[in-house]
Amino acid sequence: MSVPRMLTGDRPTGRLHLGHYVGSIANRVRLHQRYESFFIIADLHMLTTRNRREDIDQVSGNAREMVTDILAAGVDPDRATFYLQSAIPEVGDLNTLLQNLVTVPRLERVPSLKDMARDAGKEEMPYGLLGYPVLQAADILCVKGEVVPVGRDNAAHVEVTREIARRFNHLYGPVFPVPELIQADTPSLVGTDGAAKMSKSRGNTIALSDDPATVRRKVRGMYTDPNRVRADVPGSVEGNPVFAYHEVFNSDRDEIADLARRYRAGQVGDVEVKERLVVALERFLAPIRERRAEIEADRGLVDRLIVEGTERTRQVVRHTLVEVRRAMGLTGAYQQVRRRAERSRRRTDAPA
Template sequence: MVPVGKDNAAHVEVTREIARRFNHLYGEVFPVPDLVSAETPTLVGTDGRAKMSKSLGNAIALSDEPAEARRKVMGMYTDPNRIRADVPGTVEGNPVFKYHDVFNPNRAEVDDLKGRYREGKVGDVEVKEKLATALNAFLDLMRERRARYEADKGLVDELIVKGTERTRREVQQTMFEARKAMGLAGVYTQLRRKAERSRKPAATTA
């Protein structure tokens, strides 16, 4: 099972096709991966652009502190045709309400804000303030875990080293199984031994 975002779904499909072709030609060696895609809708950028991107500066990072996250929320793009709080606004396609739908678990509050927004009875500031509160509540658990891991000195380095060593073992075993299925295991062993012998310094005679 491979959890990826929509942008990387095509890569998983290419991997599936390669695994199927290899297995068809040489026998079952590679598991055919299944795609696990999040049902969460793609979030637009805080500037209203179609995609949130760190390089565009329109993203809220999971590592943002509460004040920084609130600052970004308060600067979010909303309904450009709404010049005053008493002007009926558009909820559909409005980035602030898209974020509310994803991060605000208080559905009654969200429905109330949407209703009043459409009627011109609530300002953008209140809508954004409540979004900032909901978003920071969502991020607080991640901030706590991040702080806990940062406080455990050496933990991340240890995980990287252990993960790398485990990956190397998995790769070596997988390559052995692939070569064996293709009838190349013996050939590869011969080539490796020949290469090792060629790298050894020649014996010197007195």
């Protein structure tokens, strides 16, 4: 009995942060032992918003950092296949075939694409960004992914994949599984500025690899209740990023309840609430830092994982593409032309 496959991953745009952990990494750590797990380093997706040569030059370094972060968070390297998207050209071939199974109006209804364009400073939607969900469908379907753990922002993308898989199977036969979405238990994490979700492009993140001094500095600078000018003024817990982080990362539930009660009553200052958060984050991040140090001490480990995983994944994708072309009849069309050409050549070469 075959083990079902999971596909997940990130764009190599820098180190991963607490928002990534809440949105997808926690699910990956929990699920990867149950599935044959593929982790994509999605550098082609990165090009939709970052395509300068200097951005591309950073891919290899960012890829190593990304894989290191995922391993440090708890993913077992023996149970995960990491691969570099751009090193598998067959994914582009599949993308070309799948893009005819979805309409432009359908893609324009994917809500996160406009947000991605805005965050990247794009005045108009690039063609590649509009087709982002189709390329993502190619990523998932090329390895016949059956499970996709996603954050809330990517759920609409994966729904496009499900529609494309069903459309392909209806037209050409049952080649693809229709992947299941597994969403994170926690909504997207607000950034330290309190203005938007945690995002590298906004500079409002706490990285999984941040050292204790950096974590303390970022927490001390976090947005809280703007109407609270002194510690003895009752404050709001709801919508307060510091308390939102406590809820996610502080395992001491009694402490959270006590801080919330005193905060609402004007009996505790922001400084103490933030210091307690620093302690909670250190409990969470210290083991991750320790695992990261062990991974980095094994020089070449991450590079080997990426190369071996890419080579293995390419074999899987090539097999899928053969199935797709055969189901669509594309292989048969060329074979018919080639047979006629061979017959013509034999007649031409035959002695008079």
